[in-house]
Amino acid sequence: MQKKLIKYLSMVTVLLIVVTACSGEKKKTLLEVAPAFSLMGLDSVEYTLAGYEGEIIMLHFWADWCAHCRQEFPELQAAYDSLKGQGFNLVSINSGQTRDIAEGIRKTFDLSFPILMDPDKKVTEEYGVKGLPTSYFVDSDQRVLKRHIGWLKKSDIYETFSRIKSTYN
16 A cells, blocks of 8 residues: 555656746747857957848857866867868857957867857856857757857767758758
8 A cells, every 4th residue: 555655756746847847938948049240350350140141140258267168179170171162161269368368279279160259258157058068050040059068079060060951041
């Protein structure tokens, strides 16, 4: 009798959890539209999200104190070099650091993609970045289709770009 009661109470508990979860408003786990931004690049050019309309972008948030960010830079550069003529853009956003630090990283890793400065972390916060590195894949209509927290390999970038290009463009 006691085993049946425990089983019954377990089933009721699971059912209540499911009903409660389904009855509430669905919580967004990913941004639907990429927040607009305007940031200065290391090349002294002002970059905006609107400037990339019609293209697939990977927004990459990083800081130099992040070991995984440093390990990721050669992978990012290789992916950028391979995909840049195919409708792919990589925009790297330094979160909360100085121009000198970002310039040092650019030189150390011989990076050729745009590096933008977010010294007050406003854009970082708008995108809901909680850990670094974090990357967002944004389609040609400026919808965020994927968020990746952590280190990406170039094969991950190729795969995500190919899926977005074939599915959404």
